[in-house]
Amino acid sequence: MVNYILKRLMGMVPVLIGITLITFFVIHLSPGKPTRLQAEMSPKISLEAREKLDKLYGLDKPVHIQYWEWVKRLMRLDLGKSFVDERPVSEKIGERIPITITINVLSLALIFLAAVPIGITSAVREGSAYDRISTVFVFIGFAMPTFWLALLLMSLFGVQLGWLPISGIKSIDFEDYNLVEKIFDLIRHLALPVFVSAFAGLAGISRYMRTSMLEILNKDFVRTARAKGLPERDVIYKHALRNALLPIVTIIGLSVPGLIGGSVIFESIYAIPGMGKLFYDSVMARDYPVIMGVLFIGAVLTLIGNLIADVMYAYVDPRIRVSGR
Amino acid sequence: MNRLTMFGLVVVAVMAFAALFAPFIVKHDPGSIDLQNGLMPPSAGHIMGTDSLGRDLFSRMVFGARISLSVGFVAVGISVVAGVLFGSVAGYYGGWIDSAISRFIDIMLCFPTFFLILATIAVLGPSIWNIMVIIGLTSWMGVARLIRAEILSLKEREFVEAARAVGASDFRIITRHLIPNGIGPVLVSATLGVAGAILTESGLSFLGLGVQPPVPSWGNILTEAKSTLGIAWWITVFPGLAILITVLGYNLLGEGLREHFNPHRKQ
Amino acid sequence: MSKEPLLEITDLRLDFKHTGSDRMVEAVRGVDLRVFEGEILGLVGESGSGKSVTALSITGLLPKTASVKSGRIFFEGRDLLALPEEDLRKVRGSRISYVFQDPASSLNPVFTIGDQLMETVMLHQNAGKGDAFDIAAGSLKDVGMPSPKEQMYAYPHQLSGGMRQRVMIAMAIACRPKLLIADEPTTALDVTVQAQILELLSELKEELSLTVILITHDLSIVSQVAEKTAVMQQGRIVEYGDTEMVYRKPSHPYTKKLIDCIPKIGGR
Numbered sequence: 001m002v003n004y005i006l007k008r009l010m011g012m013v014p015v016l017i018g019i020t021l022i023t024f025f026v027i028h029l030s031p032g033k034p035t036r037l038q039a040e041m042s043p044k045i046s047l048e049a050r051e052k053l054d055k056l057y058g059l060d061k062p063v064h065i066q067y068w069e070w071v072k073r074l075m076r077l078d079l080g081k082s083f084v085d086e087r088p089v090s091e092k093i094g095e096r097i098p099i100t101i102t103i104n105v106l107s108l109a110l111i112f113l114a115a116v117p118i119g120i121t122s123a124v125r126e127g128s129a130y131d132r133i134s135t136v137f138v139f140i141g142f143a144m145p146t147f148w149l150a151l152l153l154m155s156l157f158g159v160q161l162g163w164l165p166i167s168g169i170k171s172i173d174f175e176d177y178n179l180v181e182k183i184f185d186l187i188r189h190l191a192l193p194v195f196v197s198a199f200a201g202l203a204g205i206s207r208y209m210r211t212s213m214l215e216i217l218n219k220d221f222v223r224t225a226r227a228k229g230l231p232e233r234d235v236i237y238k239h240a241l242r243n244a245l246l247p248i249v250t251i252i253g254l255s256v257p258g259l260i261g262g263s264v265i266f267e268s269i270y271a272i273p274g275m276g277k278l279f280y281d282s283v284m285a286r287d288y289p290v291i292m293g294v295l296f297i298g299a300v301l302t303l304i305g306n307l308i309a310d311v312m313y314a315y316v317d318p319r320i321r322v323s324g325r
Numbered sequence: 326m327n328r329l330t331m332f333g334l335v336v337v338a339v340m341a342f343a344a345l346f347a348p349f350i351v352k353h354d355p356g357s358i359d360l361q362n363g364l365m366p367p368s369a370g371h372i373m374g375t376d377s378l379g380r381d382l383f384s385r386m387v388f389g390a391r392i393s394l395s396v397g398f399v400a401v402g403i404s405v406v407a408g409v410l411f412g413s414v415a416g417y418y419g420g421w422i423d424s425a426i427s428r429f430i431d432i433m434l435c436f437p438t439f440f441l442i443l444a445t446i447a448v449l450g451p452s453i454w455n456i457m458v459i460i461g462l463t464s465w466m467g468v469a470r471l472i473r474a475e476i477l478s479l480k481e482r483e484f485v486e487a488a489r490a491v492g493a494s495d496f497r498i499i500t501r502h503l504i505p506n507g508i509g510p511v512l513v514s515a516t517l518g519v520a521g522a523i524l525t526e527s528g529l530s531f532l533g534l535g536v537q538p539p540v541p542s543w544g545n546i547l548t549e550a551k552s553t554l555g556i557a558w559w560i561t562v563f564p565g566l567a568i569l570i571t572v573l574g575y576n577l578l579g580e581g582l583r584e585h586f587n588p589h590r591k592q
Numbered sequence: 593m594s595k596e597p598l599l600e601i602t603d604l605r606l607d608f609k610h611t612g613s614d615r616m617v618e619a620v621r622g623v624d625l626r627v628f629e630g631e632i633l634g635l636v637g638e639s640g641s642g643k644s645v646t647a648l649s650i651t652g653l654l655p656k657t658a659s660v661k662s663g664r665i666f667f668e669g670r671d672l673l674a675l676p677e678e679d680l681r682k683v684r685g686s687r688i689s690y691v692f693q694d695p696a697s698s699l700n701p702v703f704t705i706g707d708q709l710m711e712t713v714m715l716h717q718n719a720g721k722g723d724a725f726d727i728a729a730g731s732l733k734d735v736g737m738p739s740p741k742e743q744m745y746a747y748p749h750q751l752s753g754g755m756r757q758r759v760m761i762a763m764a765i766a767c768r769p770k771l772l773i774a775d776e777p778t779t780a781l782d783v784t785v786q787a788q789i790l791e792l793l794s795e796l797k798e799e800l801s802l803t804v805i806l807i808t809h810d811l812s813i814v815s816q817v818a819e820k821t822a823v824m825q826q827g828r829i830v831e832y833g834d835t836e837m838v839y840r841k842p843s844h845p846y847t848k849k850l851i852d853c854i855p856k857i858g859g860r
Contacts, residue, residue: 029448057509143573145524147531148565151550219699227653228712229684242702258354261437283447295444299435318747320703
C-alpha cells in the first residue's frame with residue numbers, strides 16, 4: 001500500500017510541472033503584455049507607471065525567464081501580488097479556500113448519501129415505476145443549467161417563500177448568536193449553494209451506481225450467496241453492494257474538478273465569498289496574478305482529490321490492498 | 326427507436342429549424358427597443374413577453390437558438406477534430422508518442438474546465454469565435470481517449486496487416502480503415518458534446534463572459550433575469566426552459582445513438 | 593431392494609425468455625429424474641441441453657428470465673416447487689447445496705474465505721463466531737486445504753484455481769447437507785487438478801454420506817465417479833441407468849454419439 005502511494009506521488013510530479021506550463025501558457029496567450037490590458041482598464045496610468053509595473057512583475061524579461069521566475073516563486077509558495085489591491089495572492093486565496101472546500105465536501109456528502117440509495121433501489125427494482133421515474137429525474141439533472149436552477153431556487157425559497165437567505169454565508173448579527181444559532185444560521189445560508197452544487201453530481205452518481213449494481217447483481221458470487229440460503233437483504237446489501245461501491249470511490253474523486261469549476265456560478269449568484277467568486281471577480285478585473293494563482297490551485301486540488309480517491313480505492317479493494325501470494 | 330430517443334430527435338429537429346429559419350419565424354426584430362413596453366408579460370402581441378428594454382422575448386429566444394446551436398456545433402466540431410487527431414496518433418503509434426499525448430490529456434483533465442475557459446477568456450476577450458474555439462479546445466480529451474481505445478483494439482486486427490502488406494501509408498490506414506470503425510462512439514460523444522457546449526456557452530453568457538449583448542443568447546437573456554427575479558417570471562422561465570429542453574434533447578439522442586452502436590449487454 | 597429416492601423430479605417444464613425479444617423458449621420439456629441416497633448421479637449433456645437450469649430450479653435459484661411452467665420436485669417429503677421462499681432458504685445451503693463451475697467468479701472477491709465460510713455456518717447452525725470459525729476451519733481441513741486456520745484469512749484472489757474450488761466445496765459441505773449439486777465443478781480447472789477434485793468429491797461422499805448430482809458435458813468424468821448416469825438432450829432425459837450399462841449398451845443414439853466422442857487411448 002505504501003509503495004502504491006509513493007509510486008502515485010512520484011507520478012504526480014510531471015503532472016504538476018505540466019500544470020504549471022499550461023497555466024503559464026494560458027495567461028501569456030494574450031497578444032500584449034498583461035499589464036497593457038490592465039492599464040487599458042484604468043487609462044490614467046502613465047507610460048512611466050506602466051513601465052514600473054512591467055519591471056515589478058518581471059514582464060520585461062523573455063518568456064522562458066518569466067516562466068522560470070514564476071515556478072521558483074511557486075516553490076516558495078509565493079503566488080505573487082494581486083493587480084487590484086496589491087495583497088499577496090496566496091493570502092487572498094487562503095481566506096477563500098475553506099469556504100469553497102466546506103461547500104464542496106458537503107456537496108460530496110449529499111451526493112453520496114442521496115445518489116447511492118437511489119441508484120441501488122433503481123437497480124434492484126429494475127424496470128419498475130421507481131426505476132423509470134428516477135431515470136427521468138437523472139436525465140433532467142444532466143440537462144439542467146445550474147445557474148438557472150440557482151435562480152429558480154433563489155426565487156422560490158428566498159424571494160417568494162422567504163425561508164432561506166439568498167446571499168452570503170452569515171447574517172449580519174452573526175457575531176451576536178450563540179453556538180447553536182450560529183450553526184443553524186450557517187446551515188440556512190449554505191443550504192441552497194450546497195444543493196445547487198450537488199445537483200449535477202447527484203444525477204451522475206445515481207446513474208453510475210445503478211449501472212454498477214446491475215452489473216454486480218449478474219455476477220456468479222451473488223448466485224452463490226443465494227445458493228447458501230442467505231436472505232435477499234444480505235445478498236443485496238452485503239454481498240452485492242460492497243462490490244458495487246468500489247468504483248464509486250474513484251468516480252467521486254473524479255467529480256472534484258467539476259465541483260470546483262461549478263463553484264464559480266453559484267458563488268457568484270449567492271454572493272458566497274469563496275474561491276469561485278474570487279476567480280470570477282479577478283477575471284472581470286483582469287487581475288492576472290490572481291487568475292493564475294486560482295487556476296493553479298484549482299488544478300492542484302483536483303490532483304490531490306484524484307490521489308485521495310485512488311488511495312481510498314486501493315485500500316477498499318482487497319485485490320489491490322493485499323497482494324496475491 | 327424508443328420514445329425517449331424519438332423525443333430527443335424531435336427536439337433537435339425543432340431547434341435546428343428555429344435556428345435556420347429564425348428571420349422567417351419571428352414577428353418582431355429581436356433588437357428593436359421599445360421602452361414604453363418594457364417588462365410586459367406574455368400577451369397576444371408578444372407571446373413570451375418583453376424584456377426591460379421592450380424587446381420581444383420570443384424573437385430574442387429564436388435568434389438565441391441560432392447562437393447557442395452554432396456555438397455548440399462549431400465547438401464540438403473543433404473538439405472532435407482535435408480529439409480524433411490526438412487520439413488516433415497516440416493509439417496508432419504507441420510508444421513515447423502515446424505516453425506523451427496521454428500525459429498531456431491527464432494534465433489537461435486536472436484543470437476544472439470552467440476555470441480554464443474563464444481564464445482564457447480573461448486573456449483573449451469574450452467574443453463568439455473565441456468561445457467557440459475555447460470550448461472546443463478544452464473538451465477534446467474525452468474524444469481523444471475514445472478514439473485511442475478504439476484504435477488500440479483495432480490495430481492488431483488482420484485488415485490492418487493486409488492494408489500494410491499492400492503498401493498503404495500510415496495516414497491512409499488511419500483515415501480510411503481505423504477511424505471509420507471508431508466512428509460510432511465518436512458520434513455519440515459529439516452529440517452529447519453539443520449538449521455540454523450549449524450548457525457551457527449559456528453559463529458563460531450568463532456571467533457576461535460569453536456572447537455579448539445585444540446579440541441574444543439564452544444565457545445572456547438570463548443575466549437580466551437576475552435583476553427581475555420577482556417581477557418578470559417570463560424572463561427567467563423561458564430561456565432556462567429552452568436550454569433545459571434542448572440539452573435534454575441532445576442527451577436523449579446521444580443515449581439513443583449509444584444504444585444503437587452498442588446494443589445493451591443484457592442477458 | 594427398492595428405496596424411496598432422496599430427490600424426485602417429475603415432469604419438470606421450464607421456459608426461458610430469449611435474450612433481446614419477448615419470445616419464450618422451452619428449455620426443459622418434461623424431465624423425470626430420481627436420485628437415490630448415497631449415490632453419485634452423473635447428469636450429462638451438451639451446453640444448452642437444460643441440465644444447469646434443471647439443477648438451479650431444484651432450490652429456486654433460477655434467474656428472472658426463467659420460469660417454471662409445471663412439474664414437481666420432491667425432497668424430504670415436500671414439493672420444493674410449492675414451497676414459500678423463506679422455507680426454501682432454509683433448505684439452501686443446509687440440506688441441498690451447490691458447487692458451481694467457475695470458482696474465480698463464484699467467490700466474493702471482497703470478503704475473506706473465512707468470512708464466507710462462517711457466514712453459512714452462522715446462518716444455518718446458529719453458531720457464534722468462535723464456534724463458526726472452528727467449524728469452518730474444519731471444513732477446510734475436510735477438503736484437504738493445507739494450513740486451514742491461516743487460509744481462513746485469505747482472499748479468493750490469493751488462491752489458485754484448485755484451492756478455490758476446494759473452498760467452494762468446503763462451503764457446500766460445511767452444514768452437512770444431504771444433497772450436493774456440482775455443476776461442471778472441474779471444467780474451469782487444469783486437467784491435473786480435475787482429477788484431484790473428483791477424487792475429493794468421491795471421498796467426501798463416503799465420509800459424509802453425501803448424495804451428489806454431478807453435472808457435466810464430459811462423459812469420461814462421469815464414468816470415473818458416478819454410479820448412475822442420466823443423459824439430457826434438448827430439455828429431455830433420453831437415457832438413464834447404471835453407468836456401466838449406459839456405457840456398454842447405450843440405447844439412445846445421442847448417448848452413442850457422446851460415447852464415441854470420448855478420446856480413447858488403446859480402446860476401452
